[in-house]
Amino acid sequence: MTTRQSIILADGRDLFYFDLAPGADRSAKDQRELPQTATSSQIRWDPLFSEWSVIAGHRQSRTYRPPTSLCPLCPTRDDENLTEVPAADYDVAVFENRFPSLTTEAGESVPVVDDFPFKSGPGDGRCEVVCFTSDHNTSFSQLDTAHARTVFDALADRTAALSAIPTIEYIFCFENRGEEIGVTLSHPHGQIYGYPLVPPRMLRAAETAADYEREHGACLRCELLRREIEAVDRIVTATEHWTALVPFAARWPYEVRIIANRHVPDLPALTDTERDDLATIYLDVLGRFDRLFETPAPYIAGWHQAPVRTLRDSWHLGAEIFTIRRAPGKLKYLAGSESGAAVWINDISPEIAAARLRGD
């Protein structure tokens, strides 16, 4: 059973320990002299393309590929490297990002502007770092199921906690893995962004699902899942409570969605059994990405949770995992079509990708 303890870091940020079993002593204090960082996060509206972007001008000085001996996500094993995690060991640790893209402190320094065509406001959200394990030299896919389950408990706990912050509209839990994706810290970790807006991709999905439910009295993703199971050829693997498949219109060379078989809105809504089962299928899918090429594939994994305050009933929980590697030594870059026009060109057919991920 996952247990939670918390401390306050030297500059006032929260840190939470999630342990597999009760009784661990996580009371170690942060011994650093840590100056407060300046944060000036702002959201700005683009009236031409109808979307928000986040301007986080203070983040350029963030830690960039430190040597392993100075890894800030390792536990504090000795006085030589006083890290972000004061305890000498941990199972899963979550703390507020020292260089956040979004921060609840932005509201104090950034004004609200609404003077057409200029619309902006504070980036009044929260960014947390999730250390999956104290072992620097491993990866999520190497965790055992009990440990992975604790990671999902941590994500569910933090989703519930961030949902209670009034300015936050959407909680996005994700992992970037691999230097090819620009990861600046190699210690196995993910992130949680609490956005003060519903991200455009999620808003479109939420509105589409709500429209479908209004028209058909059913859940779009439940129906989609039923049809995909009938079609068979894009299914990668399944457990009692979850189904992993390559989407019919996959954008990435290898892309998998892990969909809850039950209609649930978000991670906090999962039962114990569903969480245990999630650990099993998630590790299975990550293992398949590790085996696609001669070296483990770089990937981005993110959770599709319901928005915090709107269109929740029609939402259906799933995760998305994709790699940008299209062949050994070759990456799929987001170039003109994707970055300029938002049309993804995928060089691998979803049915072939699914067969390769199944190991056919």
Next chain:
Amino acid sequence: MTTRQSIILADGRDLFYFDLAPGADRSAKDQRELPQTATSSQIRWDPLFSEWSVIAGHRQSRTYRPPTSLCPLCPTRDDENLTEVPAADYDVAVFENRFPSLTTEAGESVPVVDDFPFKSGPGDGRCEVVCFTSDHNTSFSQLDTAHARTVFDALADRTAALSAIPTIEYIFCFENRGEEIGVTLSHPHGQIYGYPLVPPRMLRAAETAADYEREHGACLRCELLRREIEAVDRIVTATEHWTALVPFAARWPYEVRIIANRHVPDLPALTDTERDDLATIYLDVLGRFDRLFETPAPYIAGWHQAPVRTLRDSWHLGAEIFTIRRAPGKLKYLAGSESGAAVWINDISPEIAAARLRGD
């Protein structure tokens, strides 16, 4: 005055020469034995996120970083390297991509499927390659204004020609420059995609502009331009007919939009004077990107043209140029927030970016 000649390549593809002056002999025949390539481009609809993606499963074998002596975009100077361009020299050459993401031949082999939730059809469009110059070792920014003007004449000509293909809904002219963006051929070139759909980003912009015009009886981008000129601090440079500025909600570290001062829908609608003037400001802006860092910045440049068949009157032409380099040796990667949720996090404030691009 730009003159145009055309030939048919050995496998039936079109090639067009655009020359600065009449009289050049471009009649050289393609001497290669070139087998037809198999194309199977398909568009597929994602019903959850409401967007199309393009599945182009045949493109994995495309040419990947050939040595300069085998560059397929150089003119055919001798029998050692029979390139895509049979003439011994050229000013600007445009030809159909041998490994296209979209092709008008897809309609013959790819069925239309509309069996909810599965919706797909042929990727019935056209992809062209635009060789900016026969000189392998230069870049767009080094062209003289008369030559750059000929490139824009070529883009305008091809936009008009592709607009006449009944299945094509949007013409996107763009350039990817730099290995960091995944460019596989270093010869200075751009691309033209004729999509059988209006790309999601452009559709949103077109609908937003149409809504604004309906409500206010005015053009959104004309109004935006007026206000940006008043605000001053994001303006990078200007000519009589064009204004270059960093958008208020810029998504990228350094991003510039070059906006036509006159309300015009697309490149074919530009006058001679506007095209000459465009060459001047475009080269000026590219030069600024070249000087941002110690080496020329990798960039993506793309034209925001009106959709071919819909919402044209309210559209206002502009170009977008951005670099993914955020600091010397550091790239802005599209990771979880951008690729997963479509929320761009920009570490450089637009006002600071504009000042640096102005050279303040």
